[in-house]
Amino acid sequence: MNIVVLIKQVPDMERVKFDREKGVVDRKSAGTEINPFDLNALETAVSISEKMDAKVTVISMGLPSADEALKEAIARGAHEGILLSDRSFGGADTKATSKTLAGAISKIGKFDLIIAGEKTVDGDTGQVGPEIAEILDIPHISYVEKIEDINQDNIVAQCELWGGTYLKKAKFPVLITVTKYINEPRLPTFKSKMKARKAKITVWDMEELKEVLTLEEVGFKGSPTKVKKIEVPQSAKREGKLFRENINEGIEEIITVLEDKKVLGV
Structure with a gap:
């Protein structure tokens, strides 16, 4: 089984500041971390790999510094990390982001299960996971709080939606998004951290993805929505x-x- 986990490096939202005049997040005002919901996704994948023969590949789109997040993911149990980094990927909305990530997944080739966090704390849209599933033309299950059963052919998941509890079954390949209630992410050991520091992160730029993507589909050019201003209410x-x-x-x-x-x- 091949499992792909999507992660994003986000600002520390407890410390990040907002530029009220420009209406944007001042990303230089705080350190970065792996999106908390993505840690739940990673823990889900690693737990599955420990129970059955599965390879966990983690993908992230971001600046070159995001390779640190991928190394942390390896320290937490992932087997391989792929970073999508190119100037042309900048300014992407959820559609362009989904298109880029989906292109990378298709380049990987065979995959059975894609796992993502339900949303990111800096965007809070919850759109990227389902959009990727639509682009790849595969089913998806959102807001998964528990995996009831998984085998080589399908997955049975419990999800919470609109005040109701649903039990859903899907054949592979499938994408799921998980909530923070699905597990408690483990902490990496000192030994795993030291080993991950030596891990080689694969970097794909636009040249590497030109067979599956065009410049018109990624970054600012591929984004039909534009954020003009962010307003932060006074406390x-x-x-x-x-x-x-x-x-x-x-x-x-x-x-x-x-x-x-x-x-x-x-």
């Missing part, structure tokens, strides 16, 4: 009042507020 501060001397006045104030908020009928 709301909680307000409070103390009524130590006159409790009844405080009660009246609470009732007034609840009536204004339509919590209580006037």
Whole structure:
């Protein structure tokens, strides 16, 4: 079995800052990490590979520095890492990103299972996984919280959607997106980290993918949607009042507020 895992290097969203004047994320303001949901996807793949004969290949699209994320993925149990990096890939929306990743997957050749996180914390769209499945013309199962069964022919997965629990079965090849509830990603050991530092990451640029992609399909050129501005709302501060001397006045104030908020009928 061949498993492909999609990962993305994202800013540390706990520390990243936003340029309010330009309306963009200041990616230089914080360090980077593997998208948390992608760690769940990787853990799912590695767990499967430990139970059955499966090769785990991790793919990421990004800057040359993203090879560190791929080496971390290898330290966590992946067997191979492929980085898609080229200036022409820059400025990609979800469609162009999906097209590029799908092209790389098709270049790999035979694959049985593609696993992605349900979304990325810097984009939050949840579109790339399903779009890749549509481009590759394969079925997909989204928001998987548990794998009930898997064998050489198919997978049975439990997913949560719109307040309901669904049990879905699909034959390979298939793509699934997983939630954070599917597992607890393991931490790499010191030994695996040292071994991964020596791992060779395969890098594919546009020249390597020209047989499966055109310049009009990737990056800014292949993106029908453009982000013009990101607005970050100001943090709301909680307000409070103390009524130590006159409790009844405080009660009246609470009732007034609840009536204004339509919590209580006037």
